[in-house]
Amino acid sequence: MDFELFFYLNILSALTTLTKETSMDFFNYKNGKLHVENIPIEKIASQVGTPAYIYSKATFLGHLKKLQTAYSAIDTTICYSIKACSNINILKILAQNGSGFDIVSGGELFRAKQAGADCSKIVYAGVGKTDKEILEALDAGIGYFNIESEAELENLIKLTKQAGKTTKAALRVNPDIDPKTHTYITTGKKESKFGVDIERARQVFNQYGKNDSVRLCAVHVHLGSGGKTIEPYVEAVHKILPLIDELRKDGFAIEMLDLGGGYGADYESGTVPSPEQYAAGIVPLLKGKKLKLVIEPGKAIIANAGVLLTRVLYIKQGGSKKFVIIDSGMNDLMRPPLYDAFHFIWPAQVDEKFVPAGKVHELNIAGTEVVDIVGPICEGADFFAKDRALPPVKRGDLLSVFTAGAYGFTMASNYNARPLLPEVLVDGDEFKIIRKRQSYEDLISLEK
Numbered sequence: 001m002d003f004e005l006f007f008y009l010n011i012l013s014a015l016t017t018l019t020k021e022t023s024m025d026f027f028n029y030k031n032g033k034l035h036v037e038n039i040p041i042e043k044i045a046s047q048v049g050t051p052a053y054i055y056s057k058a059t060f061l062g063h064l065k066k067l068q069t070a071y072s073a074i075d076t077t078i079c080y081s082i083k084a085c086s087n088i089n090i091l092k093i094l095a096q097n098g099s100g101f102d103i104v105s106g107g108e109l110f111r112a113k114q115a116g117a118d119c120s121k122i123v124y125a126g127v128g129k130t131d132k133e134i135l136e137a138l139d140a141g142i143g144y145f146n147i148e149s150e151a152e153l154e155n156l157i158k159l160t161k162q163a164g165k166t167t168k169a170a171l172r173v174n175p176d177i178d179p180k181t182h183t184y185i186t187t188g189k190k191e192s193k194f195g196v197d198i199e200r201a202r203q204v205f206n207q208y209g210k211n212d213s214v215r216l217c218a219v220h221v222h223l224g225s226g227g228k229t230i231e232p233y234v235e236a237v238h239k240i241l242p243l244i245d246e247l248r249k250d251g252f253a254i255e256m257l258d259l260g261g262g263y264g265a266d267y268e269s270g271t272v273p274s275p276e277q278y279a280a281g282i283v284p285l286l287k288g289k290k291l292k293l294v295i296e297p298g299k300a301i302i303a304n305a306g307v308l309l310t311r312v313l314y315i316k317q318g319g320s321k322k323f324v325i326i327d328s329g330m331n332d333l334m335r336p337p338l339y340d341a342f343h344f345i346w347p348a349q350v351d352e353k354f355v356p357a358g359k360v361h362e363l364n365i366a367g368t369e370v371v372d373i374v375g376p377i378c379e380g381a382d383f384f385a386k387d388r389a390l391p392p393v394k395r396g397d398l399l400s401v402f403t404a405g406a407y408g409f410t411m412a413s414n415y416n417a418r419p420l421l422p423e424v425l426v427d428g429d430e431f432k433i434i435r436k437r438q439s440y441e442d443l444i445s446l447e448k
């Protein structure tokens with residue numbers, strides 16, 4: 001591509017993101033300084049240090065409320081997907097505001113319970129649930145299990161019977177729809193380890209659905225994350241409703257449809273559908289069908305509500321490339337190397353001309369330079385952005401990596417013996433540390 005055009009498109013997409021982010025999600029530049037709600041982010045950096053994850057309560061609660069309103073015309077339970085961001089303080093706030101939870105492990109069940117979740121609003125997915133995890137979920141009295149295979153269902157029935165309990169289950173089906181996202185996060189196609197093919201679903205119900213312990217009463221589908229349009233969801237509902245009709249004719253009381261997660265979060269372009277737009281596509285199809293709806297959004301709630309705050313360590317020229325080396329690495333945020341994910345990155349303090357003033361075309365974008373933003377880890381994959389337009393920065397400057405709330409901290413590791421980052425929650429005029437930065441002692445505390 002022509003370099004100038006490439007350069008321009010890069011800036012354009014970046015600034016569109018920022019405009020959207022700043023207008024909707026409580027990350028605003030005031031006098032050239034990035035604020036999270038009412039707090040200058042610089043103040044957090046000076047007290048907490050960098051790198052750090054910083055979340056805005058008003059943002060994720062706003063997303064939850066928007067979802068609750070958008071689907072209110074039908075009986076809907078929103079089950080926030082804990083794996084996106086699992087800090088117990090955030091789970092507590094979501095639980096207090098009516099959210100249920102989508103879990104994928106015993107550890108996530110533990111977190112949900114500690115956060116005071118209503119266990120009847122917990123749904124449990126995952127292809128490899130262990131007996132221990134299943135028994136813990138039965139003990140907790142979760143809402144239902146999302147079943148990924150015949151073998152798992154057989155085991156669940158056996159364990160539930162042995163425990164003298166009853167529970168509910170949804171069969172996860174693959175509607176064979178491609179949400180056209182990254183292959184690693186596409187899960188609703190046929191060649192997938194998740195769920196069973198839709199053609200086989202009726203057979204599974206007939207073989208396993210008639211027992212006294214596990215009531216198979218729902219259908220689950222999760223297309224994978226990052227779908228950027230409504231169509232795959234609409235197509236999925238169109239494929240699943242006839243199945244539900246057949247199952248009902250076969251004598252199964254199907255009470256629920258779980259449409260999973262994967263609703264887009266705005267990483268890039270400002271073109272991702274809003275909760276209202278998804279709901280406008282989905283809700284009319286389900287009206288009058290006597291089905292409860294469950295949705296399991298992760299990033300649609302938390303992605304835009306978090307930033308990764310980092311400091312510039314060094315500027316380095318390598319051949320024709322300019323590298324901005326920062327104090328955060330791929331161990332803190334895996335998404336760029338793992339999924340080739342785009343994160344908008346911008347200095348926390350900028351000259352007036354780099355502050356988005358509303359509309360993109362009004363912005364003066366002259367003066368930015370194209371750089372690679374990379375971390376300190378000894379891996380070629382340790383990058384945050386390549387060939388990215390950035391206002392000039394120098395050692396010590398703060399950079400904000402936007403839309404990092406989902407699959408950021410939860411995927412962080414201690415690779416290179418780097419302590420896990422702190423997490424900070426901003427609420428209006430106040431902020432608090434909701435997870436301490438690990439110390440060097442923490443790194444070895446379990447190794448005695």
Ligand SMILES: *Cc1c(COP(=O)(O)O)cnc(C)c1O
Binds near residue numbers: 083084102222225297
């Ligand atoms: C990961 C996951 C989700 C959440 O996905 P998002 O893209 O964060 O919305 C929901 N349901 C299931 C079963 C998942 O595995």
